[in-house]
Amino acid sequence: MIFDVIIRDGQVVDGTGGPRFRKDVGLRGDTIAAVGDLSGAQAAKVVDAQGRVVSPGFIDMHNHFDQTILLYPAAQSALGQGITTAVTGQCGFSTAPLNEHYTACFWEWNWWDRVAPRKYYQEVVAELAKVKSAAKEVDGLDLNWSTFGQWIRRVEEARPGVNLVPLVGHSTVRTAVMGADYCRTATAAEVACMQRLVAEAMDDGAFGISNGMDYAPNAYCSPEESYALIGAAAGKGGFFSTHWRRTGLRQGFGNAGLVNGLKEAIDIAQKTGAKTQIAHLSPGYLISPSPTPRLATVAAEETLAVLDEAIKAGVDLAFDVIPNHLTGGVIHARHIAAALTPWFKEAGSLERFGQSLAAPDLRSEIRDYILSGKWYGLNPILQPGWAGTIVVGNTSVKEYAGKSIAELAASAGQHPLDTLMDVIVKDPHATRAEPSAQPDELKRVFYGHPLATVGIDTFLVDHTAGSSVPPYYLPNPNSFGGMARFIKLYAVGMLGLEEGIRRLTGLPAARLGLGDRGIIAEGKKADLVVFCPETVQDKATSEEPRQYPEGFAWVFVNGRAAMENGTLAPAGSGRVLPRQA
Ligand SMILES: [Zn+2]
Incomplete structure (x- = not known):
């Protein structure tokens, strides 16, 4: 038997919820042509999936x-x-x-x-x-x-x-x-x-x-x-x-x-x-x-x-x-300053926003606007506990790090909105903390x-x-x-x-x-993922969300490899799927 691709020795988790089994998966064109012992078969591309899981594409x-x-x-x-x-x-x-x-x-x-x-x-x-x-x-x-x-x-x-x-x-x-x-x-x-x-x-x-x-x-x-x-x-x-x-x-x-x-x-x-x-x-x-x-x-x-x-x-x-x-x-906006987006935009940059927030009349303008519930991005009327949810992450001001605006306001004896603005004045680059993992x-x-x-x-x-x-x-x-x-x-x-x-x-x-x-079986379309569930790890953070996860090795879309041995290999093999009767 000849296939275009054989994925050998993987633990097949077939998408039905049934227990995994050890089998080879043979692809021909865009289709799963065989699931079984394919040790005697040949293929143009052989993927060694030993120790890994083979599942349908997500x-x-x-x-x-x-x-x-x-x-x-x-x-x-x-x-x-x-x-x-x-x-x-x-x-x-x-x-x-x-x-x-x-x-x-x-x-x-x-x-x-x-x-x-x-x-x-x-x-x-x-x-x-x-x-x-x-x-x-x-x-x-x-x-x-x-x-x-x-x-x-x-x-x-x-x-x-x-x-x-x-x-x-x-x-x-x-x-x-x-x-x-x-x-x-x-x-x-x-x-x-x-x-x-x-x-x-x-x-x-x-x-x-x-x-x-x-x-x-x-x-x-x-x-x-x-x-x-x-x-x-x-x-x-x-x-x-x-x-x-x-x-x-x-x-x-x-x-x-x-x-x-x-x-x-x-x-x-x-x-x-x-x-x-x-x-x-x-x-x-x-x-x-x-x-x-x-x-x-x-x-x-x-x-x-x-x-x-x-x-x-x-x-x-x-x-x-x-x-x-x-x-x-x-x-996603990572800076604390983003809580005050309209005024941040007007200032044009983090540095200039930090400087402009030192002006008492701008501060009271912002305070009035927000306290009356007019800005949906920070609305104390709909979200009375807002100050507890903004936690300072990376900052050059040591005493702010890891503290919520509510905590900082309480210890300064201040209104939380003033604390928020103070944080931005002292460190316009301050970010919001990573949420719990x-x-x-x-x-x-x-x-x-x-x-x-x-x-x-x-x-x-x-x-x-x-x-x-x-x-x-x-x-x-x-x-x-x-x-x-x-x-x-x-x-x-x-x-x-x-x-x-x-x-x-x-x-x-x-x-x-x-x-x-959605299922690995003969005749189904060959959308497949080969990965190692124990090592799968999300690397995207609030500070830098543009990071690929670990643990994925191969991805097939309609029979074509789009990730090969952990490296993305764009194949352009996706389709707009038709409605099925
Ligand atoms: Zn939606």
Whole structure:
């Protein structure tokens, strides 16, 4: 027998959750051609997997790779952690369809100020023409598509490193129809128009739909608009991923009613019959000050109880959880100064911000603005315990290191906002401390649920990605290390490797209806990872998130090696996956 690749002597963890077994895996073209004793067979490439695990490629259930796949088509940050398939177009944001306006999605960090200059709250919808010229000028990116199908062809031409499962976003569709006039209920005619765009995107290759109830313009929709759009996707067999209303900033329920956002998502799932994924699950109950492990456990259990009750009543629900670096999110700002972003931006640099904060009138201006709850980035009304959550990391001022703003304020007998500003004046370069490397109770409870999968909720980036203007955003540490973190803390550390791998492979594939992926068996597509679970280690930190994890040796995407013996070897063998019946 002759194969293109034989992976010899590995411990196969096949993605079903069943116990590992020692077998060879033979690949031919993009397919797993044999699993068994292939000692008599030959291959052009032989991978020695002795002492290592061979598993299906990881499926990231929630991320924003579609936003930057044309900037980083090689998909290094994903492949470096074993991701071979990604569900994109999340939180209501997709890259298509585009009409006359465009919705910002955060990756525009170097040029959105040109398009929509604002000191405090940036306008998120802008004219497409302006956006196109800024994207071209700064990032060299041509936004030269309008339909979902055109965008898919652009991505395929760029030879993506990973497979994409693209959703169409509710916000994106709303912008295509309502443009900049979105802070209102849509008319019946507009809803019909949006519905048509969703149906077109589905016919063009979208896998389903996502929404983002915390974000404009999605946040302004009526329940009827949600039913209409999600229903249009579900009617064509589409999957629904929902960023449920949880921050309560715009049209929300506030902290006291947090769990109602989850109930709203369940209502949409129920009314439309959509196969629904609750995205990046977090507790439906906010506890302040920071809860003890026991309280956090109860909040997580009660949140799951809401989902379980709906599941019992027949709603088709599952959920994904971010593997816990910081609070998740696509971007990350490491400096303490970023807590005061509007004024940091205005100053233009860390040094000048430190200098300007010595001015008493600027300080009182900032204090008034923040204390009245006007700045969402630091809102003492919604988050009374904020000062305890900002801990100083690297700093030239020894007595600050490792202390929270609350502690420093107490010992100085000061208001925490004054302490925060003092820290920036004394050391504008001071960073926020690394969060605990321990698994937290919340995630333990969530990942303990049999329907929990993993979403890293980040962009595709490379090791140089970051914004060049204040607050100097970096990629979130999960961009490079999320899956490694999950494997170490929650697969090996809690669920057991076989079950942990099932959460990354067989379970999400089944949920998405990807019948030919997620499991190692003859005839399945050859998306594979060869790694050493005991040595898998997330290296991405808050200070320097752009670091690849350790422990991964080989990654195959559709039969082609994208990592060889620990070195990334971009093969561009990913595809935009079609919906399967
Ligand atoms: Zn989201």
